[in-house]
Amino acid sequence: MTKRSWLTSSRSAAILLPVLGLFAALGLWWLAVIVFSIEPFLLPTPGDVVTTFFDQPGYLLQQTGVSFLETVGGFLLSIVTGLPIAFLIVRSVIVERLLYPLLLAVNSIPKIAVAPLLVVWMGFGSWPKAVMVLLVCFFPIVISTASGMKSTPAELVELLRSLDATKSQEFFRLRFVHALPQIFTGLKVAISLAVIGSVIAEFVGATGGLGYVIQSSGSSADTALAFAGITLLSIMSIVLFYGLVLLEHYLLPWARENR
Amino acid sequence: MTKRSWLTSSRSAAILLPVLGLFAALGLWWLAVIVFSIEPFLLPTPGDVVTTFFDQPGYLLQQTGVSFLETVGGFLLSIVTGLPIAFLIVRSVIVERLLYPLLLAVNSIPKIAVAPLLVVWMGFGSWPKAVMVLLVCFFPIVISTASGMKSTPAELVELLRSLDATKSQEFFRLRFVHALPQIFTGLKVAISLAVIGSVIAEFVGATGGLGYVIQSSGSSADTALAFAGITLLSIMSIVLFYGLVLLEHYLLPWARENR
Amino acid sequence: NNDKAGQNGDESLQKITYLTSFNTFGREAYAYVALEKGYFKDAGFDVTIKPGSGTVDVLKLVAGGQADYGIGDFTAILITMGKQKMPVTTVGMIHQRSMAAIVALKGGSINTPQDLAGKKIGDQPGSTNTVMFPLYAKAAGIKGWETTKFVPSPPPALPQLLAAGTVDGIGQFVVGVPTVEKADPKHRQAVVLPYGDKLPDLYGNAIITRSDLAKDHPDQVKKFTSALLKGLQDTINDPEGAAKILQKYDPKRTVDGSVAELNLMKPYVKPDGFTGELGEADGERVERILKALENAGEIKPAGSLNPADVVDRDLAPKG
Amino acid sequence: MIRLDGVGQVFEGRGGSIQAVDGIDLHVQENEFVTLIGRSGCGKSTLLRLIAGLLPPTYGAIEVAGEPVTGPRRDVSFMFQRPALLPWRSVLSNVLLPVEISGGKDKSKDKAAYRERAHELLELVGLTGFERRLPHELSGGMQQRVSLCRSLIRDPKVMLMDEPFSALDALTRTELSEELQRIQMELATTIVFVTHSIEEAVLLADRVVVLSPRPGRLREIVEIDIPRPRSLGQNAHLTEVAQISGRLHGLLSEKSPLPEQEQDSLSEGRR
Amino acid sequence: MIRLDGVGQVFEGRGGSIQAVDGIDLHVQENEFVTLIGRSGCGKSTLLRLIAGLLPPTYGAIEVAGEPVTGPRRDVSFMFQRPALLPWRSVLSNVLLPVEISGGKDKSKDKAAYRERAHELLELVGLTGFERRLPHELSGGMQQRVSLCRSLIRDPKVMLMDEPFSALDALTRTELSEELQRIQMELATTIVFVTHSIEEAVLLADRVVVLSPRPGRLREIVEIDIPRPRSLGQNAHLTEVAQISGRLHGLLSEKSPLPEQEQDSLSEGRR
Numbered sequence A, B: 001m002t003k004r005s006w007l008t009s010s011r012s013a014a015i016l017l018p019v020l021g022l023f024a025a026l027g028l029w030w031l032a033v034i035v036f037s038i039e040p041f042l043l044p045t046p047g048d049v050v051t052t053f054f055d056q057p058g059y060l061l062q063q064t065g066v067s068f069l070e071t072v073g074g075f076l077l078s079i080v081t082g083l084p085i086a087f088l089i090v091r092s093v094i095v096e097r098l099l100y101p102l103l104l105a106v107n108s109i110p111k112i113a114v115a116p117l118l119v120v121w122m123g124f125g126s127w128p129k130a131v132m133v134l135l136v137c138f139f140p141i142v143i144s145t146a147s148g149m150k151s152t153p154a155e156l157v158e159l160l161r162s163l164d165a166t167k168s169q170e171f172f173r174l175r176f177v178h179a180l181p182q183i184f185t186g187l188k189v190a191i192s193l194a195v196i197g198s199v200i201a202e203f204v205g206a207t208g209g210l211g212y213v214i215q216s217s218g219s220s221a222d223t224a225l226a227f228a229g230i231t232l233l234s235i236m237s238i239v240l241f242y243g244l245v246l247l248e249h250y251l252l253p254w255a256r257e258n259r
Numbered sequence C: 001n002n003d004k005a006g007q008n009g010d011e012s013l014q015k016i017t018y019l020t021s022f023n024t025f026g027r028e029a030y031a032y033v034a035l036e037k038g039y040f041k042d043a044g045f046d047v048t049i050k051p052g053s054g055t056v057d058v059l060k061l062v063a064g065g066q067a068d069y070g071i072g073d074f075t076a077i078l079i080t081m082g083k084q085k086m087p088v089t090t091v092g093m094i095h096q097r098s099m100a101a102i103v104a105l106k107g108g109s110i111n112t113p114q115d116l117a118g119k120k121i122g123d124q125p126g127s128t129n130t131v132m133f134p135l136y137a138k139a140a141g142i143k144g145w146e147t148t149k150f151v152p153s154p155p156p157a158l159p160q161l162l163a164a165g166t167v168d169g170i171g172q173f174v175v176g177v178p179t180v181e182k183a184d185p186k187h188r189q190a191v192v193l194p195y196g197d198k199l200p201d202l203y204g205n206a207i208i209t210r211s212d213l214a215k216d217h218p219d220q221v222k223k224f225t226s227a228l229l230k231g232l233q234d235t236i237n238d239p240e241g242a243a244k245i246l247q248k249y250d251p252k253r254t255v256d257g258s259v260a261e262l263n264l265m266k267p268y269v270k271p272d273g274f275t276g277e278l279g280e281a282d283g284e285r286v287e288r289i290l291k292a293l294e295n296a297g298e299i300k301p302a303g304s305l306n307p308a309d310v311v312d313r314d315l316a317p318k319g
Numbered sequence D, E: 001m002i003r004l005d006g007v008g009q010v011f012e013g014r015g016g017s018i019q020a021v022d023g024i025d026l027h028v029q030e031n032e033f034v035t036l037i038g039r040s041g042c043g044k045s046t047l048l049r050l051i052a053g054l055l056p057p058t059y060g061a062i063e064v065a066g067e068p069v070t071g072p073r074r075d076v077s078f079m080f081q082r083p084a085l086l087p088w089r090s091v092l093s094n095v096l097l098p099v100e101i102s103g104g105k106d107k108s109k110d111k112a113a114y115r116e117r118a119h120e121l122l123e124l125v126g127l128t129g130f131e132r133r134l135p136h137e138l139s140g141g142m143q144q145r146v147s148l149c150r151s152l153i154r155d156p157k158v159m160l161m162d163e164p165f166s167a168l169d170a171l172t173r174t175e176l177s178e179e180l181q182r183i184q185m186e187l188a189t190t191i192v193f194v195t196h197s198i199e200e201a202v203l204l205a206d207r208v209v210v211l212s213p214r215p216g217r218l219r220e221i222v223e224i225d226i227p228r229p230r231s232l233g234q235n236a237h238l239t240e241v242a243q244i245s246g247r248l249h250g251l252l253s254e255k256s257p258l259p260e261q262e263q264d265s266l267s268e269g270r271r
């Protein structure tokens, strides 16, 4: 007997509440700065950050664009590589056992340590950035896809088998679709990592992007500018995340959540 | 009609194959260094790395221990904070909508940028490291727990409701248990992040730990030492990951995978 | 070997990638000046300037062939090469004296070198400041310098740690002083203890290039360094003009900030009493530095690194 | 014990709305055994879910034990059409789930007594030896029997049972329906029981409620006056049962009195 | 068409092993209609899964159409005891799933013809208007009917049906069993059909196979000589049906001939 109020069911609430949440968080931030009289070089007020942003909005937005493209590019790249790897893992226990430690090893390398290597191998272009994003975010995609596909109900797998479906039919018509909600969970984890990955990549050999902005402002103690960069980054993350949420909503109407 | 060979079913194969995979990877690394004649300042050979390790095994293992404790401590901390947050999110759409953007924002901050802040606020001890690990890895835990709990089959939720179960019974006896396989997926993603988080934390104000080893060797281009640190880190990651796999195996015997 | 066509359609220009030592701070303005004023073009180069991310990264990128020239701290270059030979060589000096220093804030516990004993100093592990501290301490006659503790931290965090009082002093380049002062909410003045005062032999930043470039195309290298040094000369002659040019390339850099840095940098490019050529590299000085590093145990075993391995004295300007 | 007044349920879906049940007025006495029959999809399960408080009715009012239904009650047990066993719990602990849920609040029996009772029930349905198995190791009918035990463990006042014997063989069915009658008489339980077997409906019920095809409306309520205990196996009252069965068969096969209405609800469905 | 020689199946589980079926010798002719009855949990579903090639037998040999069974075959359709519908597919596309799986290989009909056929089948089972609904919007019986349509769509040569009518009301059951007989005669299909309704077993079968309780062994095979088409509704051959039903009832209720053996398999289960 669930009663649905305006807050839980209406469309405008679905937009309003997150925005409200964000503003409440900003309020807390501001309050904390004032109450604990935190020094601005440690944590500027949201006001300082906004002022800094409006000092050079064009420049900052342009850098946001640069990071955005790198993030999305690398993210797509990791979907394109992550899904087939997950398929292989589900397909064969042997492949899984051979591959997993390798993936884990790659995944656990501190990415900051490889950033210069990537630039040396791939130059200053967008490739090393995309590859960095890939390195940072393929793992959640692989593991959530694989575990989603492996948890397909035995009853449905047996159905497909009884129809003498090929392995690839079993994979694409059943397991993959069944795993989609879990894949989306993985993608949502990955997208935030992707954003961070692009920033890390921009720490080395970049001439643009929010990572570059943050790094150069950081070492000149321009904390407000650094936080402006971080804020833009967060906004980008949130936008990309909710983009995925929307996509999921439209692609998977059957995967209704129940609470 | 699945036929099981020795490779897919035996216990020793379950250990042998991953080890084999790891050695194959090492072989590839070595081969690549030789074939493409990669300069040792970019990528040392596994041999160099092993030699470096045996130059000072005691010291390196001790640093590994430091990082290990920080990682595990922070990881436990993030489970302890992540699960209740996930419960709140599943409990109420309103909380979810208010909270999610905030979590996302926190999650998308480049952690390297906050590492100094943590040290300034919390000093040089282990706290800033644990908090960093928490910041890095709470999100996958929250999101996988929440989505696992929300995907509990309607039929089972209705059963618990028909028994007039309290909300917390519905949560702990049904949703949480049902979500466990997905929670473990989240934990597996999180554990690798936790390792990286401890390294990032050790970049600032630490006098021990593998992050410190990597950073100090990095700034003097002692690539072999840096890679020894990275290798130890990877091994730590792999060990922790398989620890989780084992734990899952024993805690969730019913969650059999099917392929 | 580098005969790709130039970006601006001028087939005759040679494409060159140049790395600053760290980001696009005011202290890096001279490269932009040379670019803006067409010195590079006149010398036949189409130069792309990329912000570097520290000496070791710059060395790797140049050695790896992704960049042709780069700037790095000379002491750091020596230490790095001592650990790991790379196909790079030094072809000129930007700073005749090291800008490495310990920086503290006025009103704190550090006012003179003697105060350093037993203090906590924040610095990047392995940096010149940390590595050379024993030499500096001995030269300055600091008693009990062994009790000075270095706390590792990445460079961007240092001013904050100092301002917050988490550390008593930080390792910093002299030109970083405005940044340190700006980061302090009480706007205290900085106490600067430059290593150069006690260790006049130490060089600051140096120009490096790939060894094969230096060997096979010495003329090109000479042309490039002289174009760059011309930019450097203009920069110390007219810091304000240089700062304006820099801002054109990176709008984040305020003119005032850059001018302040450049004025601080001036005496290190041409110290009082320095009569030599701009950019000059003195072989004997290099040998003395190497000796000092060997004594400090930073280059092992002694004699493993020769001056010729790191500096191409034929290519560097001579006095 | 149970009172429904003009109850109706409309499901809204992406493909349009479906009228599942409409205008149901029904009063079930205490200790009465009512069986519910109707064609597949006519809204029997929906009706049970409404009574159980799992679904708020689109319109109409429902009372159980004199109180309006606002949600599930502990003294009402629901046996679902599908077994709905928790896959990670053994057979025994699935059966004990309702007791665990009641927790400390229901002190009428202690833990050990409930375990005893669970073993008794499992023996009754022929599952001794399977207490520690997981649900996926059971056959369909065995799962259904576990679900039956679960619905009996708390000695409920009201039992709502949705096709509880559908996956059982004739023999087990007969045994268990006798057992159910015994339990009902012993504990004075009120039972609403959905079945597709007309014989079963007649055999068990004090009254048989016949629903019309979708949307489910009350077509007729047939009183069964055969004395208890009844058993199909023993061929007692065979003629009466056959007679009433025939009549119910006829009722079910009659075309809906409002066919155009049904067409409506279907075309709505196609929107 | 189907031949089983000494087939047995043992399930290994954490709680010990379970002997599900044992020593089954059975030969089903082409175009024969065999029904399978036995007590719940005696191994009927397991037997079907063995024939379908979904499970390799622990021992014994199985042949379909003269070839040893090594895995599922396209000309064999399996209707599961549970509906097993893909939750993200509409009713229509669930029905068309087998056609999609056959893909280009089965060119006997084109896409449009199959859609036509799917609509026909859905109309037959009374689901017109629900083509675009998702499975969770259907009642239990409706889901079972969708599953039935799905098993019929490819005009299979062999049909293995596990309690296909268990969730259907008497009337729909009668209609569909007539329809199934018609289809079987028309397409010369071989059918193995599990049911718990003895009347249904008699009505439909050329032979009724009776299994003993777990572990399932062949207890008896009863030939049914009543001429076709048969229909329970029309009360033709009522006495014969009643007679055979009575006999089958007796067979089912007899205690297992090897009770100590069963005890064994149970105590094994308890290990």
Ligand SMILES: Nc1ncnc2c1ncn2[C@@H]1O[C@H](COP(=O)(O)OP(=O)(O)OP(=O)(O)O)[C@@H](O)[C@H]1O
Binding pocket: D011, D012, D013, D018, D019, D020, D038, D039, D040, D041, D042, D043, D044, D045, D046, D047, D081, D214, E136, E137, E138, E139, E140, E141, E142, E167
């Ligand atoms: N969640 C739902 N969403 C939409 N429609 C539903 C839902 N549940 C049931 N319906 C519809 O309501 C009608 C009645 O369903 P219900 O399950 O009550 O039937 P039933 O009488 O139990 O049938 P059966 O004997 O087949 O189990 C059906 O037409 C079904 O399509």
Ligand SMILES: Nc1ncnc2c1ncn2[C@@H]1O[C@H](COP(=O)(O)OP(=O)(O)OP(=O)(O)O)[C@@H](O)[C@H]1O
Binding pocket: D136, D137, D138, D139, D140, D141, D142, D167, E011, E012, E013, E018, E019, E020, E038, E039, E040, E041, E042, E043, E044, E045, E046, E047, E081, E214
């Ligand atoms: N996957 C499995 N693992 C272990 N045991 C199983 C498994 N599947 C079936 N069994 C056992 O095999 C026996 C026969 O099961 P099966 O499903 O074949 O019975 P059935 O005759 O179809 O029963 P019902 O009429 O209840 O559907 C049962 O005792 C069951 O516990």
Ligand SMILES: [Mg+2]
Binding pocket: D044, D045, D046, D081, D162, E139, E140, E141
């Ligand atoms: Mg129903």
Ligand SMILES: [Mg+2]
Binding pocket: D139, D140, D141, E044, E045, E046, E081, E162
């Ligand atoms: Mg079965």
